[in-house]
Amino acid sequence: MPLKLTRRKGSDNWYIRGTIRGESVFESTGTCDRAVAEEIRIQAEARILTESVHGKKTLVTFEEAASSYLASGGSPRFLISYSKTSGKASGVAVHFKGKLLKDIGQADLDAAARILYPHASPETRNRQCYTPFIAVWSHAAGNQWAEKREWRRPRKPKGTNIAVLKRKRAGTRATEYDRAAxxxxxxxxxxxxxxxxxxxxGMRPIELFVLQAADVNVAGRWITIQKSKIGEGRGVPMHEFLVPLFEALTVRGGILFRSHKGEPYPPSDEFGGQIDSAVKGARARLKKRGVEMGDISPYTARHTVSTQLVINGVHPYIKDQILGHAVDDMSRHYTHVPQAPLIEAINTLPVPASWRSLEWWQDPVYFSRKLRKWGAKKEMQRSA
Incomplete structure (x- = not known):
């Protein structure tokens, strides 16, 4: 029977009820206004008829596909972000908001890249526009909301063999542990x-910034990341050197790593930018003494762990599991279970004596609330 409006006992809202092409419907319109409810009924009936004849592919928007992709654990990076000041959303998902998947073609994707990143290089457009778009499209195709297709990505301009030297981003290379100390x-x-x-x-900065006390098993030397960059949970072994630090922070509870004001860092995947001023300050102080360390950033740590494990002869599979590169049914199954081979491997990382002797090891929580007063005496000063 066609859809009709009805009311339930005890409710003023109108409900849509009926069966169309074998699909039963009983849902609230969310309104007590008969005229508005009737418009909603007509739209619902048209949607169900269209979907039954042509399939859901004709109705799913990019925004809906993106929401499903994120709900399944996909990364929001470059797909959607919000301004810290205005709260305004931006990104690929916002650009294609309201656009049906069936109406999006290669020209639309190319135009989006030009609009969103007008002055960016082909590599940047590829990473920040094409990659998140294609990830959502692949997710939609897997749900049979869109056709599988090959999308052309941007290429470097042809006609020159001259290499353009770019300044490397800090943190793209490993460093020595003495230098890191x-x-x-x-x-x-x-x-x-x-x-x-x-x-x-070897954790990613974003993984560390959202780490909770409940995710850390100090006795088992194990850290559980509930959701990694690729959407899967994973386990990370704890180096013996970190035990006093994690013991103190887990007793405090809640978010483990906080600013000197005791506030959690805002979750962001922008290469550890939450401590950007601290990193720049350390570089500047060292440079004044003739020591150049402008290449070190939070991501340097991840590359350093990876490189040092290779140097130490750790099996590539073990190394990849520590860094979260190995994603298979077995590693997912043991996310919360401490694994001796991984703990043994992480403990091969060297610990310089100068690192062990830093003053804050005496009481990590107490000193985390203090600011360093840079000067001749290098005293510690309590933050306001």
Whole structure:
């Protein structure tokens, strides 16, 4: 029977009820206004008829596909972000808001890249526009909301063999642990503790910033990441060097790593930008003494862990599991279970004596609330 409006006992709202092409419907319109409810009924009936004849592919928008992709654990990076000041949303999902998947073609994707990143290089457009778009499209195709297709990505302009030298982003190369220790010694305790944890776990900064006390098993030397960058949970072994730090922070409870004001860092995947000022300050102080360390950033730690494990002869599969590169049914199954081979491997990372002697090890929580007063005496000063 066609859809009709009805009311339930005890409710003023109108409900849509009926069966169309074998599909039963009983849902609230969310309104007590008969005229508005009738418009909603007509739209619902048209939608069901169209979907039954042509399939859902004709009705799903990019926005709906993106929401489903995120709900399934997909990364929001470059797909959608919100301004810290205005709260306004931006990104690929916003650009294609309201656009049906069936109406999006290669020309639309190319135009989006030009609009969103008008002055960017082909590599940047590829990474920040094409990659998140294609990830959503693949998710939609897997749900049979869109046709599988090959999307053309941007290429470098042809006609020249001249290599354009670009300034490398800090953190793209590994460093030595003695050098890292020297760098961390020039940081305020809260930031130094973050960098220390990164250099002895290989975690991504975003994973560390959202880590909760409940995710850490100090006795088992194990850290559980509930959702990694690729959407899967994983386990991370804890180096013995980190035990006093994690013991103190888990007793405090809640979010483990906080600013000197005791506030959690805002979750962001922008290469550890939450401690950007601390990193720049350490670089500047070292540079004044003739020590150049402009290449070190939070992501340096992850590359350093990876490189050092290779140097130490750790099996590639073990290394990949520590860094979260190995994603299979077995590693997912044991996310919360401490694994001896991984713990043994992480403990091969060297610990310079100068790192062990930093003052904040005496009481990590107490010192995390203090600022370093840079001067001749290098005293510690309680934050306001």
């Amino acid at each position: 020297q760098f961390v010694a020039e940081m305020t305790p809260a930031s130094a503790q973050i960098m220390t944890a990164l250099f002895y776990t």
